[in-house]
Amino acid sequence: MSGWTLAVAVFSRQVPADIVARVLAVMGMVCAGFLAFILFTSGRSPARCRPFRWRARPEPLLQDPGLIFHPPLLYMGYVGFSVAFAFAIAALLSGRLDSAFTRFARPWTLAAWVFLTLGIVLGSAWAYYELGWGGWWFWDPVENASFMPWLAGTALLHSLAVTEQRAGFKAWTLLLSICAFSLCLLGTFLVRSGVLVSVHAFASDPARGMFILAFMVLVTGGSLLLFAVRGHRVRSRVNNALWSRESLLLGNNVLLMAAMLVVLLGTLLPLVHKQLGLGSISVGEPFFNTMFTWLMVPFALLLGVGPLVRWAGTGRVTSGRCCSPPWSPPWCCRYFCHGCWKIKSSP
Numbered sequence: 246m247s248g249w250t251l252a253v254a255v256f257s258r259q260v261p262a263d264i265v266a267r268v269l270a271v272m273g274m275v276c277a278g279f280l281a282f283i284l285f286t287s288g289r290s291p292a293r294c295r296p297f298r299w300r301a302r303p304e305p306l307l308q309d310p311g312l313i314f315h316p317p318l319l320y321m322g323y324v325g326f327s328v329a330f331a332f333a334i335a336a337l338l339s340g341r342l343d344s345a346f347t348r349f350a351r352p353w354t355l356a357a358w359v360f361l362t363l364g365i366v367l368g369s370a371w372a373y374y375e376l377g378w379g380g381w382w383f384w385d386p387v388e389n390a391s392f393m394p395w396l397a398g399t400a401l402l403h404s405l406a407v408t409e410q411r412a413g414f415k416a417w418t419l420l421l422s423i424c425a426f427s428l429c430l431l432g433t434f435l436v437r438s439g440v441l442v443s444v445h446a447f448a449s450d451p452a453r454g455m456f457i458l459a460f461m462v463l464v465t466g467g468s469l470l471l472f473a474v475r476g477h478r479v480r481s482r483v484n485n486a487l488w489s490r491e492s493l494l495l496g497n498n499v500l501l502m503a504a505m506l507v508v509l510l511g512t513l514l515p516l517v518h519k520q521l522g523l524g525s526i527s528v529g530e531p532f533f534n535t536m537f538t539w540l541m542v543p544f545a546l547l548l549g550v551g552p553l554v555r556w557a558g559t560g561r562v563t564s565g566r567c568c569s570p571p572w573s574p575p576w577c578c579r580y581f582c583h584g585c586w587k588i589k590s591s592p
Contacts, residue, residue: 246276246324253328253353260349267335268328275327278460286453315371319364319391323429325357326398326422330468333422337471340478347409347418354405354422358398365391384533389512390432393505397425400501403494411556413491415479417498423468428505430461440516493551500544507536 250272257265332350336342368391369381382388401421407414434440438454511528518526 246272246279246327249324249328250276253331257349264332264335264339264346264349267338268331271331271334272327275331275464278464282453282456282460286456315364315367317364318360318367322357322359322361322364322398323394323433325353325360326394326426326429328353328357329398329401329422330426333419334468334471336419336479337475340475342408342415342418342479344409344412347405350422351402351405351409354398354401358395358402361391361395361398365395384511384530386512387436389508390435393508393512394425394428394432396501396505396508397421397428400498400505401425403497407491407494411491414495414498416476417495419472419476419479421498423465423472427461427465427468430457430464434458434461435512488554490551490554490556493547493554497544497547497551500540500547504537504540504544507533507540511536 250269253272254265254269257268260268329350332346332353336346365388368388372381372383398421401418404414404417404421408418434454434457437457440454511532514528515526518524
């Protein structure tokens with residue numbers, strides 16, 4: 246967290262000083278929250294501190310080179326979304342969200358998204374050969390905890406592009422920035438509190454989990470309250486054409502957030518059901534696969550058509566072709582998913 250704050254302070258010299266001051270102030274308050282978490286839940290008095298000694302070897306699952314890369318990359322992505330969150334709060338406080346503002350925030354959001362993507366991919370590869378599940382993804386609750394902010398971050402990147410290019414989707418950009426960081430806090434709570442049973446959960450403490458939950462409620466609730474009070478000052482007044490890149494990106498965001506809500510529901514429903522004394526239920530792979538099939542089919546169509554459609558008022562298509570070439574990113578994504586499915590279905 247301190248590293249991201251230092252990076253913003255050093256590499257944002259072209260950003261207006263008032264914006265940088267607000268961004269650093271918000272990140273400083275988030276840092277203070279995590280510092281309080283360390284001091285009040287993990288701190289010890291100097292008299293009780295003892296020299297560190299190895300008592301035993303790590304668990305067999307952790308005796309792997311993946312431990313060196315997967316957790317740091319994952320948490321770099323988690324913490325990196327605090328920069329987008331800080332920019333959103335700064336925009337609400339200043340009452341201004343223009344293309345220059347989003348141009349400053351977009352590289353930081355992309356960096357956090359890349360770190361989170363690499364962490365998820367390395368974690369999937371690690372689980373594939375270490376756990377022997379026979380696949381790359383099995384909708385484990387801890388996997389879902391990192392997948393939810395990834396979906397919100399992907400939608401945020403698209404919203405930032407629209408805000409930068411066409412001064413639209415301002416409310417989407419602000420809410421997705423808040424949502425992405427809040428989901429990162431939720432993922433940390435689910436993993437570290439012990440409320441979920443998972444093969445990925447190695448360290449859990451209910452006291453620490455309650456602190457993270459309280460911090461998440463404070464951050465999310467305060468941010469949404471600020472948006473409710475000052476959000477009208479930065480909302481866009483642009484009316485998008487029905488057939489335009491903006492409209493397709495809006496559909497893209499709706500599908501991504503619907504997918505995020507499906508994952509959130511499937512992850513939290515067993516926990517809520519048990520806490521209410523209604524017994525234990527299991528939401529497994531069939532539910533997620535069925536729901537994502539309905540959501541990802543139109544999403545895949547938007548992946549191919551969206552890049553060919555121009556912004557509103559500039560024409561329909563960028564070229565005479567009606568579909569993307571087979572080496573384009575949408576097709577590469579489809580090849581990858583098909584290959585993973587073949588590996589999983591093979592005996």
